[in-house]
Amino acid sequence: MQAVNTPIQKNEKLNANTNGTDQKKTSTDEMNNSAAKVGKTVGKPFATNPKMTMRNVDVFYGDKQAIHDVSLDIGKNEVVAMIGPSGCGKSTFLRCLNRMNDTIEICQVKGEIKLEEMDVYHPKQDVVPLRARVGIVFQKPNPFPKSIYDNVAYGPRIHGLVERKTDLDEIVEKSLRRASLWEEVKDRLHAPGTGLSGGQQQRLCIARTIAVSPEVILMDEPCSALDPIATAKIEELITELSEKFTIAIVTHSMQQAARVSHRTAYFHMGKLVEVNDTKRVFTNPEHELTEAYITGRFG
Amino acid sequence: MDFSQIFMVMAATIAMTFFLGRFRALKLGQTVGGRKSLNSLPTYYGSLMAMWCGIPCLILFALWMMFDDVIISQAIMQELPQAVLELPASERGLIFNMVSNIAENGATAGSEPYMISAADRLQSLRETSQLTLIACLASMFLLILATVWARMSAQTRARTHVEGGFKWVLLICASIAIFTTAGIVFSVLFESIRFFQSVPITEFLFGLEWSPQMAIRSDQVGGSGAFGAVPLFAGTLLISLIAMVIAVPAGLMAAIYLSEYARPAVRSTVKPLLEVLAGIPTVVYGFFAALTVAPFIRDTGGLIGLSVSSESALAAGLVMGIMIIPFVSSLSDDVINAVPQSLRDGAYGLGATRSETIKQVVIPAALPGIVGGILLAVSRAIGETMIVVMAAGLAANLTANPLESVTTVTVQIVTLLVGDQEFNSPKTLSAFALGLMLFTITLVLNYIALLVVKKYREQYE
Numbered sequence: 001m002q003a004v005n006t007p008i009q010k011n012e013k014l015n016a017n018t019n020g021t022d023q024k025k026t027s028t029d030e031m032n033n034s035a036a037k038v039g040k041t042v043g044k045p046f047a048t049n050p051k052m053t054m055r056n057v058d059v060f061y062g063d064k065q066a067i068h069d070v071s072l073d074i075g076k077n078e079v080v081a082m083i084g085p086s087g088c089g090k091s092t093f094l095r096c097l098n099r100m101n102d103t104i105e106i107c108q109v110k111g112e113i114k115l116e117e118m119d120v121y122h123p124k125q126d127v128v129p130l131r132a133r134v135g136i137v138f139q140k141p142n143p144f145p146k147s148i149y150d151n152v153a154y155g156p157r158i159h160g161l162v163e164r165k166t167d168l169d170e171i172v173e174k175s176l177r178r179a180s181l182w183e184e185v186k187d188r189l190h191a192p193g194t195g196l197s198g199g200q201q202q203r204l205c206i207a208r209t210i211a212v213s214p215e216v217i218l219m220d221e222p223c224s225a226l227d228p229i230a231t232a233k234i235e236e237l238i239t240e241l242s243e244k245f246t247i248a249i250v251t252h253s254m255q256q257a258a259r260v261s262h263r264t265a266y267f268h269m270g271k272l273v274e275v276n277d278t279k280r281v282f283t284n285p286e287h288e289l290t291e292a293y294i295t296g297r298f299g
Numbered sequence: 300m301d302f303s304q305i306f307m308v309m310a311a312t313i314a315m316t317f318f319l320g321r322f323r324a325l326k327l328g329q330t331v332g333g334r335k336s337l338n339s340l341p342t343y344y345g346s347l348m349a350m351w352c353g354i355p356c357l358i359l360f361a362l363w364m365m366f367d368d369v370i371i372s373q374a375i376m377q378e379l380p381q382a383v384l385e386l387p388a389s390e391r392g393l394i395f396n397m398v399s400n401i402a403e404n405g406a407t408a409g410s411e412p413y414m415i416s417a418a419d420r421l422q423s424l425r426e427t428s429q430l431t432l433i434a435c436l437a438s439m440f441l442l443i444l445a446t447v448w449a450r451m452s453a454q455t456r457a458r459t460h461v462e463g464g465f466k467w468v469l470l471i472c473a474s475i476a477i478f479t480t481a482g483i484v485f486s487v488l489f490e491s492i493r494f495f496q497s498v499p500i501t502e503f504l505f506g507l508e509w510s511p512q513m514a515i516r517s518d519q520v521g522g523s524g525a526f527g528a529v530p531l532f533a534g535t536l537l538i539s540l541i542a543m544v545i546a547v548p549a550g551l552m553a554a555i556y557l558s559e560y561a562r563p564a565v566r567s568t569v570k571p572l573l574e575v576l577a578g579i580p581t582v583v584y585g586f587f588a589a590l591t592v593a594p595f596i597r598d599t600g601g602l603i604g605l606s607v608s609s610e611s612a613l614a615a616g617l618v619m620g621i622m623i624i625p626f627v628s629s630l631s632d633d634v635i636n637a638v639p640q641s642l643r644d645g646a647y648g649l650g651a652t653r654s655e656t657i658k659q660v661v662i663p664a665a666l667p668g669i670v671g672g673i674l675l676a677v678s679r680a681i682g683e684t685m686i687v688v689m690a691a692g693l694a695a696n697l698t699a700n701p702l703e704s705v706t707t708v709t710v711q712i713v714t715l716l717v718g719d720q721e722f723n724s725p726k727t728l729s730a731f732a733l734g735l736m737l738f739t740i741t742l743v744l745n746y747i748a749l750l751v752v753k754k755y756r757e758q759y760e
């Protein structure tokens with residue numbers, strides 16, 4: 001089926017490619033026939049004031065293609081949620097945005113990804129400053145086996161962000177406060193970070209990420225290991241953070257996507273099916289696959 | 300026929316009973332409606348049959364082997380002439396040896412008539428014993444086989460019984476190791492106690508001079524030699540220290556390179572190559588140290604005006620360090636690989652470079668495991684003998700200068716026990732005391748290492 005919507009800038013090439021891949025045989029999967037229904041992306045993949053722009057991104061693991069020709073913008077101070085069935089490539093796509101995929105040897109990324117004017121995958125682009133600008137929080141909390149203080153101070157230290165110890169103290173406190181963890185840990189800053197509860201650890205990881213003052217924060221299912229209360233805290237935090245930062249969040253919880261995000265992107269078997277204002281996606285999705293997913297017909 | 304042949308026939312027969320058991324089970328199955336109605340798979344019936352018939356036979360055989368010789372030699376001794384019986388124990392033993400020699404190889408010129416007759420008697424007793432054993436084994440086997448055959452039914456819970464039997468086999472194997480260790484420890488302990496009766500333990504532990512040779516001079520019997528173990532432990536410490544100074548950085552760096560930097564292809568060739576180092580016999584390292592490294596050090600020392608003895612702690616330590624590299628590297632490699640990828644991702648995600656990640660996140664996380672590995676390597680270094688014998692010499696110098704020759708605990712134990720020794724002299728007994736000390740030290744080290752490693756495991760599970 002053909003998409004019907006939205007005039008898009010620069011999308012001639014996009015159209016051609018998507019149609020091309022559309023015809024191709026996709027892997028044998030239960031969703032095999034649904035894959036054929038993925039046309040070009042419908043909805044509003046582009047933003048007026050983009051912080052990050054992705055154009056025609058393909059990702060391969062060895063010979064296997066995990067992302068097919070995805071184009072998407074993330075606007076300044078916007079929260080974009082990415083949803084979709086397991087294995088559809090959400091994490092893969094997210095990890096492209098700060099080149100975390102570099103650690104996987106067989107992973108290859110094609111297409112254009114830009115952080116404002118910086119070409120993320122330019123051969124001369126150093127990943128260190130890139131990752132200082134685009135931070136990431138993982139699904140499983142992964143505090144370093146160091147003290148709480150050192151966990152948060154780690155980023156500022158390696159990037160040489162501070163001159164004096166008092167400055168560092170200040171950054172640590174500010175970041176922990178932002179991550180709404182300060183009250184719980186202020187008396188034991190020098191206790192090991194691994195001794196915190198799961199929810200606290202995840203907030204510690206968020207504090208660690210924001211201590212570097214990145215411009216974009218990527219979150220890959222940050223609440224999947226947490227209880228509802230910790231989840232609520234982190235969702236609140238995301239909303240607060242979006243005043244300063246740009247956020248891309250992968251989540252399996254549609255309620256969560258609905259609560260925290262401005263736009264929602266629905267991925268299906270490595271393709272970006274639909275991007276729309278969150279409200280629209282959950283009340284009146286444009287694409288039949290999106291509708292099938294949010295109404296629980298598969299996923 | 301001798302015992303080994305009896306054993307082989309017995310083993311073959313027991314193996315046959317497995318098939319008998321299976322056959323029996325299949326037969327039983329037919330009567331009650333096919334294999335399905337058997338309680339267990341036919342192979343379990345086979346194993347059960349073999350177990351029941353085999354174990355008693357094996358036990359009987361083992362007991363027979365243990366007591367057969369003792370009883371027969373007692374009997375022969377009784378029948379020797381009165382004159383022989385009055386001889387001291389050691390000479391009687393000698394005569395008995397001659398008798399059994401005659402029994403096996405025939406009479407020689409020196410054999411006296413009473414010996415020849417005793418030898419004949421010995422021969423016939425042995426034959427009787429073997430025949431009796433065969434008869435006992437066979438009748439017991441047949442009896443058990445018939446009983447088990449008759450009592451086996453489709454309801455026999457063969458699987459459960461075999462499971463139980465298997466547990467016992469494992470238990471017996473495990474206890475062999477434990478009993479042996481305990482036996483060694485106790486024998487060393489008792490001999491050490493005897494040693495400490497002639498040399499005070501304080502002198503042994505704190506004495507600064509080691510020269511056990513003096514004790515066997517004819518006019519000085521009674522432990523007038525010096526038995527201060529400090530120079531030996533100092534030497535051991537010095538050489539181990541040199542070895543660790545080489546092995547720890549080299550092994551650790553190799554491990555880091557292999558686990559963090561090397562491409563899989565490089566890793567899969569370099570790692571086995573490194574482990575080949577661990578497979579080289581220590582004698583080979585020893586002559587490498589004595590013939591290549593030691594002269595090289597001496598000559599280089601000579602060039603810059605240092606006097607280096609031709610056997611030096613440095614040479615032994617260097618080569619020992621090389622020998623230990625694979626221990627450190629492969630243990631560290633394992634623990635570094637066990638550091639979860641998510642920790643590395645966390646550091647990379649904050650913009651850390653690879654070496655920063657390794658230094659500040661991976662190594663600290665793997666540290667307890669690495670320390671455990673290093674401690675194991677230390678106890679290996681302490682126990683190493685061959686390289687030191689060949690490269691570091693025998694002189695018990697109390698020195699911290701790596702260019703002099705020193706000696707270690709293990710080397711002294713070897714020299715004390717090589718050659719003719721009277722078993723009761725303090726010189727010989729001191730070997731046991733040294734062994735005990737060494738054993739205690741390595742035991743403590745290993746224990747600490749295991750504790751550390753265990754703690755590390757808990758952290759990530």
Ligand SMILES: Nc1ncnc2c1ncn2[C@@H]1O[C@H](COP(=O)(O)OP(=O)(O)OP(=O)(O)O)[C@@H](O)[C@H]1O
Binds near residue numbers: 061
């Ligand atoms: N390291 C890897 N090597 C090879 N293939 C991979 C690798 N990581 C992911 N893939 C493949 O890429 C596809 C997308 O995986 P990805 O992890 O991005 O899915 P996801 O949408 O995040 O799923 P989930 O919701 O379960 O986290 C999957 O088919 C997966 O098998």
Ligand SMILES: [Mg+2]
Binds near residue numbers: 091092220
């Ligand atoms: Mg994922």
